Amino acid sequence: MTEQKSIQHTLRKDRYVNAHGGNSHFLDLYCSRCGQHLVLYQKDGRGSLIRLYLDRIFEPKELSVLQLKNASKKNMPNLKCQKCGLLIGTPMVYQLEKRLAFRLIRGSFVKEKSEGIYPPFVGTLV
Numbered sequence: 001m002t003e004q005k006s007i008q009h010t011l012r013k014d015r016y017v018n019a020h021g022g023n024s025h026f027l028d029l030y031c032s033r034c035g036q037h038l039v040l041y042q043k044d045g046r047g048s049l050i051r052l053y054l055d056r057i058f059e060p061k062e063l064s065v066l067q068l069k070n071a072s073k074k075n076m077p078n079l080k081c082q083k084c085g086l087l088i089g090t091p092m093v094y095q096l097e098k099r100l101a102f103r104l105i106r107g108s109f110v111k112e113k114s115e116g117i118y119p120p121f122v123g124t125l126v
């Protein structure tokens with residue numbers, strides 16, 4: 001049995017944090033259809049989650065590295081559940097900040113507060 005080491009992520013502090021009113025926190029997003037973990041995300045500010053900025057996705061690595069690859073909207077993939085293939089989000093550019101993001105599809109995901117630990121602890125429901 002191999003034990004996967006969990007990573008404790010640290011919240012990013014940059015100009016976007018203040019622009020969005022501070023109050024940054026981690027969120028785990030799960031597929032609403034099959035429960036698969038989708039992303040570990042840093043949300044800045046209050047309000048509902050409408051889009052996922054690429055530079056706020058910490059995990060999985062396949063997604064978090066996109067921001068380093070000189071990505072553009074054209075070469076960004078759709079955000080899909082790795083397990084069941086449900087479409088979660090589509091590429092977009094948030095023009096106000098010129099930031100790449102995924103526009104989330106309402107109802108495709110559920111979110112939970114996270115401590116920034118990945119992989120997330122999956123507890124057994126009692």
Ligand SMILES: [Zn+2]
Nearest residue numbers: 031034081084
């Ligand atoms: Zn799924």
